[in-house]
Amino acid sequence: MPVLITIYFAQFVSASGQNDIYLSQIAGDIIERLPSKMSNYLRESNTKIVSKPLAPISHNFCKNTNVSTVFGMTKKGIVYINSNIFSLPKESFENCRYTDREHLLTSTLVHELAHVYDLKFRVSSMDEYVTLAYAEKRNIKHKSKKRILDVEKITLLNKNSSRSPDIYEHENIKENFAVNFEFYFLDEQYACHRPSKFDFFSRVLEEGRERKYKCYSEEITIPTSRGLETINISPDNVKGVSYLFSGEGDDIASSFGHAQLLLELCSNNNCSKTNKYTFSFVADIAGSTYSLYSGLTGKYQSKLRGTDYALTKIQYNVIELRDITEYPLKLNRTEKTRLLRFLLENFWEYQGNYKFITNNCSSELLRLFKYAFDDKNIYAQNIDTPKGITEFLLKFGRIDKRNITHISGDTVLSKGLRKLGIRMEAKNYIALKAQDREEFIINAKKENELFILLLAENIALLKASQDYFNILTKRNDLSVDLETVTFSDRRDKRRGYGIKKIDSSLNERPALGLDEIQELYEIALQQEPKSIEAVNAKDELDKTKQNHSTIINMLKNYQRSHR
Structure with missing residues (x-):
């Protein structure tokens, strides 16, 4: 009974x-x-x-x-x-x-x-x-x-x-x-x-409980043009926040543009000098063959990615000849804090299914804006395009119209070509074969300030830089997984959820660097039960999610055995 x-x-x-x-x-x-x-x-x-x-x-x-x-x-x-x-x-x-x-x-x-x-x-x-x-x-x-x-x-x-x-x-x-x-x-x-x-x-619940101290880390590591870089996105260290709109691309995946968040961070706690970084939700296609059908039906993972603004401009302005527009946001202290904190939580916790039409960079970024502004009229919005985000921010008076910055991709590359003495429109230059473009660059003066920029546009070097960035991105994914292992108690999974926590054990055991991650990767591969042959760790980084998970489990076992 x-x-x-x-x-x-x-x-x-x-x-x-x-x-x-x-x-x-x-x-x-x-x-x-x-x-x-x-x-x-x-x-x-x-x-x-x-x-x-x-x-x-x-x-x-x-x-x-x-x-x-x-x-x-x-x-x-x-x-x-x-x-x-x-x-x-x-x-x-x-x-x-x-x-x-x-x-x-x-x-x-x-x-x-x-x-x-x-x-x-x-x-x-x-x-x-x-x-x-x-x-x-x-x-x-x-x-x-x-x-x-x-x-x-x-x-x-x-x-x-x-x-x-x-x-x-x-x-x-x-x-x-x-x-x-x-x-x-x-x-x-x-x-x-x-x-x-x-x-x-x-x-x-009207309980009034407060956090006695800030116990979560506001530092994250992201892949940039300089390698893996650790940045601090605390409200005090972020000087300004902008909505970054990248214009339409040629293929269907980018035909509506791209929605990003642009953060201007103080350099070494000195806000007179700043560095800019971009964050956006992207389809994680690395390690798989691009498929329009997969992109439309949510077969790719949606993840929050961060990188430096320089790499973003090279990607959209120079390589793809797409325009970029910066829309500075009007945020009070509370809104800024909510936005950055939720950005941090998305970085650590979120992984969705990316759909080019219905769940994309715009709808994902809108979620951050909804929480930041905390307005019932804004919560009611459903937006699926980057232009829609621009219109929404303008409609609700969230953009500082006096300081909007527009950078034309065609203009950037054309200006660089003129400085190098190349009398040719950007679109015609891009249409040239790789060896023809390489000839122009070789003959240019290497001390020219745009030499590096144009060099990155070269197809062969572009592929190398993209491979490098993919490796950095995968290594960053791996480092996040390793952090989870590092500060999680094996008997209590709860200690590893949510944002990375500031913990005394972390201070005693600093975050793993690239060399240590590489070493762990190689040891994990060597200790695989099937005793496989030596595998290049760099190549392994681009393999499937299933293989990635297998390696993570081996890394966990390795760390446990070395505690």
């Missing part, structure tokens, strides 16, 4: 049996510690908790990750706890995110009570939360027997399980809310891993 435990002002009745009394004690403690806005509702609504067997629970449930285990459920406002939890051993669980049985029971109760609260107040459907959950809200037409209705549909876009505390958060928006509230309530380090969601919960 199921046991009914009804909450009346944190008093529990109808509890019988040792296990159910134990459950009522834990539930009572949770209700007392929950945010008052939440606990008051649970008491006033006479929330019921029912203990009964829902499904078998294996004693090795932590190891059987491919098997779905039901610990609890909420139906029509009633919380059901799987009584089979009590058959699990009391002692510590091994290699599990739950430390022991009490932790599992507590987490399950908090998770299900979050569902009860969300069922009433629909917090998971709030525009700000939908944005923070990397989700998209759209109204779709639903045809019933009598009429056509507008139905709100929320789709989760993030597919990155490696930086998740519990991959069940990717199930749907309601589970996303419950999982994150669970960690907000139980994990003292949640503010370090997911600061934006922490601030959201604290504000919406």
